[in-house]
Amino acid sequence: MEELCLVSSNNESSNLIAYNIRTGAILASFKGAFCEVHGFAHGKDKLYVAQANKALLLSYHTSKESIQSRSVCPEVLTTLTVDPSGSYLVGGSMSGKIYIWLISCGSLLKVVDAHYKKVNKIIFTNDASTIISCSEDSLIKIWDFQEFFIIERNQPSHTIVDHSLPVTDMAISIGTKSNSILFSCSLDQTCHIFDVLTGKRISTLYFSCGLTSIAVNSIGNKLFVGSIYGNIFGVNLSERETTDVSFDENLPYCFTFNCHKRPITCLDVSFDDTLLVSGSSDAKLIVWSIEGRHVTRTLDNIGELGENIQMPIYKRTLEHISSLRCPIEIEQSFDDEEDSDIEIIPKIDVDSAVREQLRQMEEKYSKLCQKHVKYQNAYDHLYQYFVDK
Numbered sequence: 001m002e003e004l005c006l007v008s009s010n011n012e013s014s015n016l017i018a019y020n021i022r023t024g025a026i027l028a029s030f031k032g033a034f035c036e037v038h039g040f041a042h043g044k045d046k047l048y049v050a051q052a053n054k055a056l057l058l059s060y061h062t063s064k065e066s067i068q069s070r071s072v073c074p075e076v077l078t079t080l081t082v083d084p085s086g087s088y089l090v091g092g093s094m095s096g097k098i099y100i101w102l103i104s105c106g107s108l109l110k111v112v113d114a115h116y117k118k119v120n121k122i123i124f125t126n127d128a129s130t131i132i133s134c135s136e137d138s139l140i141k142i143w144d145f146q147e148f149f150i151i152e153r154n155q156p157s158h159t160i161v162d163h164s165l166p167v168t169d170m171a172i173s174i175g176t177k178s179n180s181i182l183f184s185c186s187l188d189q190t191c192h193i194f195d196v197l198t199g200k201r202i203s204t205l206y207f208s209c210g211l212t213s214i215a216v217n218s219i220g221n222k223l224f225v226g227s228i229y230g231n232i233f234g235v236n237l238s239e240r241e242t243t244d245v246s247f248d249e250n251l252p253y254c255f256t257f258n259c260h261k262r263p264i265t266c267l268d269v270s271f272d273d274t275l276l277v278s279g280s281s282d283a284k285l286i287v288w289s290i291e292g293r294h295v296t297r298t299l300d301n302i303g304e305l306g307e308n309i310q311m312p313i314y315k316r317t318l319e320h321i322s323s324l325r326c327p328i329e330i331e332q333s334f335d336d337e338e339d340s341d342i343e344i345i346p347k348i349d350v351d352s353a354v355r356e357q358l359r360q361m362e363e364k365y366s367k368l369c370q371k372h373v374k375y376q377n378a379y380d381h382l383y384q385y386f387v388d389k
Helices: 145-149 351-389
Strands: 003-007 014-021 027-031 035-043 046-051 056-061 069-072 076-081 087-092 095-101 107-113 120-122 129-135 142-145 159-160 167-172 181-186 190-195 200-208 211-218 221-225 233-234 255-260 263-267 275-280 283-289 294-300 313-315
Touching: 035 120, 035 263, 056 294, 076 120, 087 120, 087 129, 095 120, 107 145, 120 167, 129 167, 142 145, 142 181, 145 351, 181 211, 190 211, 221 263, 221 275, 233 263
Parallel strands: 035 076, 167 211, 211 263
Antiparallel strands: 003 014, 003 313, 014 027, 035 046, 046 056, 056 069, 076 087, 087 095, 095 107, 120 129, 129 142, 142 159, 167 181, 181 190, 190 200, 211 221, 221 233, 233 255, 263 275, 275 283, 283 294
């Protein structure tokens, strides 16, 4: 397995590129995968892309660079994520709605009126019990994921109103709902830190300019925030002297990375917490040494990417990228001359027996979800009891 960075842009002539951040090698180029920031996700051996400014959802198998299937969505999607088990695909839209699909059969399971404006990002907790959404309406909402399939009209567990301008990005620490920490940044020049279980603010970091992207290392003690001017601010959270801090480079626990010339669109940290990867609308992807705070590798103008574009990155380890040249069978192709090089799997007609089996499985799943919620509430009460005690 290799540690890869997936890079794309909203330029229609660009592709989604799999880039090895250690060696600098470009291992794959998925054609037609142009999207906005946070507009693609991966689950197991699949990649999912919400095309920029189009109500289209593309899927790719990681062993082939051409499109495997293409679906028409109810509206333009702005962000995608897959739950940790790889079973559900969740998307946010321009109108503020959240859509949930069952990946195994492609069924749209739920549509939720979540926000008043564009959804900027959706993330899961590591135990898949909770999803968190942020939006241009300046709100962050924490949702119980199981309740989406039990309750018809859903309400968030917590609505966070601490930001005064659009929330541009979020990151979450490793852990379950009961011990996860949420980090958010906004154009209001603040970065807030929240307890996911209670939705309460723990700390606030103040900066001198609007913030566009955020990342945190695996143990949650180093925070990285990108700005509208191309600066990347770093804070050693464990060394802070006070809960709320105004960023000052002269402080021993504050530092900066300076190389980009335009807004930072995406940040991520390597598995071993030694490298920081940044993307910017200056069409550069830069790999930094966190300890040395210097550039170790730069990728300029990947493929057809030009200036003034977005470069979202989604760094993960993908097992099947190394076998990209292995052929897979595709059953049907588009007839349009324009898309003659794009292949797609036809929609499967599910018979009544399978539908009945699916219905029974959904009933069992619903009962299990109810039991899970019951036991989770009991656990949360016990946890809070011993904390208070």
